[in-house]
Amino acid sequence: MRLMFVCWPFEDQGSGLVIQGYCKAAEALGHQVAVYGRSNPKIPLNYSLDLETADAVVFIFEWTTQLWSGDALDVLRLATKVPRRRRVILDGDGNYNEIDQIDGDFNHRGTAERDRWIEICDSLSDKICQPTLHPQRPNIRSFLFYSYNPAWERPLGAYPKEFSMIYLGTASSVGGQCRGSSAPSSRSARSSVGSGLSATAGAHFLHGQSRCISRMRTTAM
Numbered sequence: 106m107r108l109m110f111v112c113w114p115f116e117d118q119g120s121g122l123v124i125q126g127y128c129k130a131a132e133a134l135g136h137q138v139a140v141y142g143r144s145n146p147k148i149p150l151n152y153s154l155d156l157e158t159a160d161a162v163v164f165i166f167e168w169t170t171q172l173w174s175g176d177a178l179d180v181l182r183l184a185t186k187v188p189r190r191r192r193v194i195l196d197g198d199g200n201y202n203e204i205d206q207i208d209g210d211f212n213h214r215g216t217a218e219r220d221r222w223i224e225i226c227d228s229l230s231d232k233i234c235q236p237t238l239h240p241q242r243p244n245i246r247s248f249l250f251y252s253y254n255p256a257w258e259r260p261l262g263a264y265p266k267e268f269s270m271i272y273l274g275t276a277s278s279v280g281g282q283c284r285g286s287s288a289p290s291s292r293s294a295r296s297s298v299g300s301g302l303s304a305t306a307g308a309h310f311l312h313g314q315s316r317c318i319s320r321m322r323t324t325a326m
Contacts, residue, residue: 107137107158111172111183112165114140114148120165120197121148123251141183142172156186165250167197170225184229192230195250201226201233202241 108131114121124140128151131138139153141162156162162183164170172179183192198212199205200222205212213219226233234248 106131106160107139109139109141109153109156109159109162109187110165111141111162113167113169113171114142114145114150116147119167120251121150122254124150124165126252126254141179156182159187161191161193162187164192164194164229165197166194166200166222166226170222189230193232193234194226194230195248196226196233196235196245197250199235199237201235201245 108127110124110127112120112124114124124138128138138151139155139159140150141154141156142152143154144152194201200212200219202212204216204219213222231244232246233242233244234246234250236248236250238247238249240247
């Protein structure tokens with residue numbers, strides 16, 4: 106099976122590392138995962154423009170529904186060469202929901218932005234997935250897309266410090282929230298806290314993504 110991901114890749118954020126894991130897991134299972142687009146040496150992914158051999162197209166919508174590169178006909182090619190029944194949307198940030206705004210964090214700034222997001226998703230596919238066990242809308246499917254690479258783990262004693270900090274929220278407002286709350290106090294305690302964050306444990310990356318690819322095959326068919 107050949108899956109084609111459509112996304113907006115970044116060098117240091119987004120789903121780039123996750124997609125690399127899917128590519129390795131797919132290859133180990135005798136399948137292939139590619140990313141729609143032209144090669145970018147700064148973001149090493151398996152790029153391809155060959156839609157003819159794609160069994161399914163998975164749109165990874167996180168902060169935007171726009172395409173990363175190409176020309177004005179890319180959406181037309183994706184919509185005409187791959188039937189609607191074989192298109193899947195992964196709504197990574199939960200934007201295919203009602204408006205959620207809590208303490209400066211949000212998924213949409215207003216109803217027009219929300220309606221536009223939902224309209225675009227509905228125009229592309231009937232299969233809307235979110236990485237949650239409990240979707241808020243009845244037409245959303247649960248799909249735990251994201252995984253963890255054990256190579257990122259650090260021993261508990263790797264950084265000799267008494268405290269650690271983990272930010273819980275979205276990237277859309279992390280800067281303002283940190284500047285307004287924890288950053289000033291953490292600067293004054295940096296000598297005792299340290300400058301790095303540590304993380305341990307997690308699911309086996311390739312094993313988890315192999316299971317996800319098997320589920321993707323069922324979802325896309």
